[in-house]
Amino acid sequence: MFSKLRKALSAFIEHASRILFSKKELEELIEELKYTLIENDVAYEVAEKLTEDLLLLVEENRVRSRKDLINALREIIISMLKHVEGIDIIKEVNKHKPYKIVFLGVNGVGKTTTIAKIAVLYRDRGYKPLMVAADTFRAGAQEQLRYHGSKVGIPVFAGKYGSDPAAVAFDAIVYAEKRGYDVVLIDTAGRMHTDMDLVAELKKIVRVVKPHRKILVVDALTGNDAVEQARFFNDAVGIDAVIVAKADAYEQGGVPLSIVYTINKPIILLGIGQGYKDIKPFNIQEYVDKILPVNA
Ligand SMILES: Nc1nc2c(ncn2[C@@H]2O[C@H](COP(=O)(O)OP(=O)(O)OP(=O)(O)O)[C@@H](O)[C@H]2O)c(=O)[nH]1
Ligand SMILES: [Mg+2]
CATH class of the missing domain: 1.20.120 (Four Helix Bundle (Hemerythrin (Met), subunit A))
Known part of the structure; x- marks a missing residue:
């Protein structure tokens, strides 16, 4: 790394x-x-x-x-x-019920896997998470989330293909409120970030859901593109924090520093593998220790 x-x-x-x-x-x-x-x-x-x-x-x-x-x-x-303040998405759950997070990111970055990992984090701490498949467009998107849900034993709320993703997300929240879920994790469509329709769709989801946090997932291996995506999503929709997936396979190293400095938002977690436990907090000291030699 x-x-x-x-x-x-x-x-x-x-x-x-x-x-x-x-x-x-x-x-x-x-x-x-x-x-x-x-x-x-x-x-x-x-x-x-x-x-x-x-x-x-x-x-x-x-x-x-x-x-x-x-x-x-x-x-x-x-x-x-x-100079960027961190946020703690685990502690924040205690302040709102249900605590709602919308996950954003282009396709293939590791969004759905990351959501499953975070759901496991919450469950392990005694909270009740619900995962929501708000990608009603791409074939297989809902099945992918369902697959992860069944693997980790966490429920998934999905709508019909072709239906309005914002409506699916809204129904999911009503469902979560009725059944006492603590956290609602919403997976959105991941088409290319240059797709303006996608931006309109994401804005609508955000308007309807009123999430407590909007979190961008990027793939470290895409290098500068990850930084550009962060800039793009932050300008278009506004994000609160970033998760850098695939850090385990990433050697260049500059992506975390570049993202934090360019968009002034914290990195909260690093994805460090394909397993459901392969996620850890991003720690500034640890990062600096990894990229600089020992001072002796
Ligand atoms: N090595 C490694 N692989 C990861 C990590 N996170 C996700 N992956 C892999 O990346 C691939 C894509 O992950 P998905 O979670 O399906 O990505 P997505 O962004 O939801 O993709 P789409 O829904 O197709 O847009 C899968 O093979 C994951 O196992 C990580 O932290 N490390
Ligand atoms: Mg996905």
Whole structure:
């Protein structure tokens, strides 16, 4: 996980540590670092901000050793991630009943699997989740959610194919209220994010459902595209948080940092495999520890 970014940053640190006495050479190396970061899925504006902040510290003579360099990078990256407040979708359940989440994302990113994983998280903590198949368009979409539901033993609410997804979601909420469900997890259609009909449909679902949270799922392996999707969905519908799926198979590493910095929304969870337990909280410290070498 994230090993290429770590390799790139480590190589930079080793090289830079040897030329700390020459500000000019160091500045050139930092400029090179910008492009290495971009190659590892760090969005352009993020790579630019990171290297500019580092240059500033160099100019202020605050980078005099390898240790300073690692500390500087660590602080810069943490501050880019920390200016966004996290949210806890487990704790929030206690504030609303039912607690409603609409999941968004383009096709194939891992949305349905992620919803099943989250339903399991809630169930394991003693809550009663309901999963809702609000994709009434794509053949197989409802069966997929039903399949996961039967695997994990969590109920699924589905409507008829061709019916209005917003109406299905609305009926699901009425159903959940009557039967005492704590959480309603709504799976939406995942056509391409450039599809304006889809945006209209998602807006309608949001209007009707009035979700407590709108969560975007992205596939880490799509790199910069994941960052673009985050930007697109945030502009079009507005999102509260992001889940990065397939982090287990992802080596470049720049996607989490880029998403948080570009759209100013937290990453709450990482998908780390195909099993139903393969999900974990995104932790800023852990992420930084993974992409930077040890400070020794
Ligand atoms: N390695 C890995 N695979 C994952 C992860 N999450 C999902 N997948 C796999 O990604 C594939 C697509 O997952 P789905 O959940 O069907 O994706 P979706 O976004 O619902 O796709 P559509 O409904 O077809 O648009 C499946 O083979 C999942 O097992 C993850 O965190 N890690
Ligand atoms: Mg799906």
